Amino acid sequence: MRILGAMGTPDGKWRVEVVRVGREQQYRVFRDGELLPYRGAMGTVERLLHEDGYTMADLIEVADPATAGAS
Numbered sequence: 001m002r003i004l005g006a007m008g009t010p011d012g013k014w015r016v017e018v019v020r021v022g023r024e025q026q027y028r029v030f031r032d033g034e035l036l037p038y039r040g041a042m043g044t045v046e047r048l049l050h051e052d053g054y055t056m057a058d059l060i061e062v063a064d065p066a067t068a069g070a071s
Contacts, residue, residue, distance in 0.1 A: 001019050001020065001021050002019065002020045003017050003018070003019050004018040004019060004020055004025070005017070005018045005061070005062075006018070006061070006062035007059035007060060007061055007062060008059060008060065008062050009054055009058050009059060009060075010058070010060055013031065013032060013052075014029070014030070014031055014048075014049060014052070014054060014059070015029075015030040015033075015062065016028070016029055016030075016045055016059065017030070019039075026039050026040055027039065027040065027041070027042060027044070027045050029044075029045055029048055031048075031052075036048070
C-alpha cells in the first residue's frame, strides 16, 4: 500500500488518505486519529463526513501524508 495524498478537516478531526493497493485506489478514513474500518469508495467517505456535519468541500490538503495517520 502506498499513500498518494491526504486531506483533512481544518480542525483535524477527520483525515482521508488516498492509497494505492495493488491496482486499486482506495480511501482510508481517520476520525480523531483512529483508523476507521472503512476502506473503499469515495461515496463511503462522503457519507461518513456528512453524518458528522462535514462535506468534501471542508477538506484541505494535508502537507505530509507519508508520516501522518495510522497504518
